[in-house]
Amino acid sequence: MNQEPTTVEKMRGVPWALAGNAANWVFIELTFFGPVFVLFLSELGLSKTQLGSLLSLIPFFGMMALFVAPAAERWGYKRTYLIFHGARKVITAGLLLTPWVLAKWGSEAVLLFVIGIVAAFAASRAISLTARFPWSQEFVPNAIRGKFTASSQILSGIAGFLAVTGAGYFLGASPDLDRFVLLFAVGTMAGLVSVWANTRIPGGAPGPKVRTGLSSRQNMLEAIRDKNLTSYLVGAGLVTLASTGLASLVPLFMREQVGLASGNVVLLQSGTLVGGLLTSYLWGWASDRYGSKPIMLSGVFLKALLPVFWFMMPRQDPSSLYLALGIALLQGFANMSWAIGSARLLYVSVVPPKKKTGYMAVYFAWMSVISMLSHLMGGRLVDYSAGISGQFLVFTLDPFSILFLAGVILPLLGTFLLRRVKADTSVSVTQFAGMFFHGNPFRAMEAVVAFQLAKDEPSAVSVTERLGRARSPLIIDELLESLSDPRFNVRFEAIISAARGGPVPRLREALVKILRGPEPALSVVAAWALGRMDDEEAIEPLRAGLDSPYRSVRAHCARSLATLDDGGSVAMLLERMAAETDKGLQIAYAAALGKLRVDSAAGALLDLLRDCPYQTERMELALALARIVGSEHYFIRLLRHRPEETGTAAAQALLDLKKELGASRAHGGDLAAALGDCAETLAREDVEGGAIMLGRLIRRLPTDRYRAPTREILQACADQLEAAGARRIEYLILALHTMDAAVSE
Numbered sequence: 056m057n058q059e060p061t062t063v064e065k066m067r068g069v070p071w072a073l074a075g076n077a078a079n080w081v082f083i084e085l086t087f088f089g090p091v092f093v094l095f096l097s098e099l100g101l102s103k104t105q106l107g108s109l110l111s112l113i114p115f116f117g118m119m120a121l122f123v124a125p126a127a128e129r130w131g132y133k134r135t136y137l138i139f140h141g142a143r144k145v146i147t148a149g150l151l152l153t154p155w156v157l158a159k160w161g162s163e164a165v166l167l168f169v170i171g172i173v174a175a176f177a178a179s180r181a182i183s184l185t186a187r188f189p190w191s192q193e194f195v196p197n198a199i200r201g202k203f204t205a206s207s208q209i210l211s212g213i214a215g216f217l218a219v220t221g222a223g224y225f226l227g228a229s230p231d232l233d234r235f236v237l238l239f240a241v242g243t244m245a246g247l248v249s250v251w252a253n254t255r256i257p258g259g260a261p262g263p264k265v266r267t268g269l270s271s272r273q274n275m276l277e278a279i280r281d282k283n284l285t286s287y288l289v290g291a292g293l294v295t296l297a298s299t300g301l302a303s304l305v306p307l308f309m310r311e312q313v314g315l316a317s318g319n320v321v322l323l324q325s326g327t328l329v330g331g332l333l334t335s336y337l338w339g340w341a342s343d344r345y346g347s348k349p350i351m352l353s354g355v356f357l358k359a360l361l362p363v364f365w366f367m368m369p370r371q372d373p374s375s376l377y378l379a380l381g382i383a384l385l386q387g388f389a390n391m392s393w394a395i396g397s398a399r400l401l402y403v404s405v406v407p408p409k410k411k412t413g414y415m416a417v418y419f420a421w422m423s424v425i426s427m428l429s430h431l432m433g434g435r436l437v438d439y440s441a442g443i444s445g446q447f448l449v450f451t452l453d454p455f456s457i458l459f460l461a462g463v464i465l466p467l468l469g470t471f472l473l474r475r476v477k478a479d480t481s482v483s484v485t486q487f488a489g490m491f492f493h494g495n496p497f498r499a500m501e502a503v504v505a506f507q508l509a510k511d512e513p514s515a516v517s518v519t520e521r522l523g524r525a526r527s528p529l530i531i532d533e534l535l536e537s538l539s540d541p542r543f544n545v546r547f548e549a550i551i552s553a554a555r556g557g558p559v560p561r562l563r564e565a566l567v568k569i570l571r572g573p574e575p576a577l578s579v580v581a582a583w584a585l586g587r588m589d590d591e592e593a594i595e596p597l598r599a600g601l602d603s604p605y606r607s608v609r610a611h612c613a614r615s616l617a618t619l620d621d622g623g624s625v626a627m628l629l630e631r632m633a634a635e636t637d638k639g640l641q642i643a644y645a646a647a648l649g650k651l652r653v654d655s656a657a658g659a660l661l662d663l664l665r666d667c668p669y670q671t672e673r674m675e676l677a678l679a680l681a682r683i684v685g686s687e688h689y690f691i692r693l694l695r696h697r698p699e700e701t702g703t704a705a706a707q708a709l710l711d712l713k714k715e716l717g718a719s720r721a722h723g724g725d726l727a728a729a730l731g732d733c734a735e736t737l738a739r740e741d742v743e744g745g746a747i748m749l750g751r752l753i754r755r756l757p758t759d760r761y762r763a764p765t766r767e768i769l770q771a772c773a774d775q776l777e778a779a780g781a782r783r784i785e786y787l788i789l790a791l792h793t794m795d796a797a798v799s800e
Contacts, residue, residue, distance in 0.1 A: 081217075118420045293468050546569075702737040
């Protein structure tokens, strides 16, 4: 058996495949498959039915695939493709003789001549594509199939855009036959360039000489019985039935019903190409990452929208061209999404590589029949509907209306079958669409592109930070890659960025791995990030992290458990705080218990606060106590005043408290004078005297009516204020906060 090319050989052939596809796209747009050929046939005087019948010849010959596939495999896919790919270019050159045939034998002879050219071209095309499909499955690695298709569409789109735009301007409003012929000549030359480029692609060697035909026919029979393939074929067939004939007749709709000039009709194809060009990389990248199925079905839904917009087009209006260009852009989005998604699904999930000859032959023959029917039915349907006119709501009725209606219904019916096809990932269409509604998808895509272009550590760190700021599911893979980057600073930044993404299982698992890893500097940040992700599934790993050999990791796990409001960890935290001798860890446990508002921890926290030598840590402990008795907002508001304004801020707090105590039946009115005197002392910025006065005043409060932690805190504040005055300013702020909270108890 012939050996398949290595991945290295395949990658070397990819640029040549891209170049060949781009050159062939110029050929396609300027000959049989673009608006130029449709307008050329109309110029020859063909009716819609005749036009559809002639165009249907091209897919009709696709049924030859069922008979020539075994020979193509035996002879070699590459050889078969190149010979008949080249033959169809030479045959196309026969269109250059159209003016001569018209002048010598008349219009009827020209019609027969063009039919002969189209038939010969269609036969050569059918044989070449029968070989091309299995060859493509061989020479394009599956890992980059979506990106390959996207890159091909980008290059082909640029080439096609230039060709069609030039053709549109060249044809003008009233083209003659000679102008069409000149465009056919340019297209033929581009096609020959495509043939040469394809000679540089590897693979496609002749298959086994024994029993090849029988094997291929067996594969065809298996393909017909394969429910996965049949679901794909019928679903894709409905989409193709609606869109192929419709797309070929839209140029005539634009000219006859909307009133656009022939040159402008051709320019609409430029809009479609630009739409595909703008989104091809996105669709290709997304299909490789999230799977083919959501991309394919997104294209189907977009295709079903197009006829609705065509229905609503204003007629004979100056704005029609601009609206038509906008719809053409959307058509490009839809075409690219469908083309990339459906092709990738076919190659990756539907066709077994070992049975590609038979399966691809069945696929090509079936789709050819559907395309033929689409052309035949489309043209006849428009001719049979020639008498339709009028208005229905916002829709203008005309001979194309029934065709447009079918263009909406058939693709939607196709989705029911396409949903049953085996997917290459578990991502659904709804999940895929939802990714563009979370975070900033534009910033995410910009960051993803920048991520691929980052050349050094500083730029990689910067891009990783931008990935996090996008807060989008679209950047998950890049963040995961950054989390395993060999550069420490990139990994560090990736952990911070991952914390911004919310509860994402894959990110959580990666952070848990780092939490349990050997680098405490990163494990600490991972513990913090797990607390920020608001993911309950992170609780168990964080609890396990309390047994880490590193004190800093244990401290951050405790804080993150509190951030996640894990009441189940209270007993563990209380036990560890009581047994711990490390002051830093004690403060971390205390802060966590305060955030969890554990009443029973108040006494232990007060002991820590009393003996703590550092101001910042004392404030953190005071805040933990403040959280136990009330909202932290009041405490932070008092703390944020400048040191020289401490007395003024405390005086204002006491005056507010005086009003509340005066209106409360739970407190005696005899405290009013004492509160006023203390407030006046503090207002003069005599913080030392005011603090001592406040300590004495607290002892006059009816603390027996308060909750136990409130009583404990007020008692401790009174003791410290009387003993230390303003030297322990945290007790002044904590006392005011607790008194304010006590009023509402």
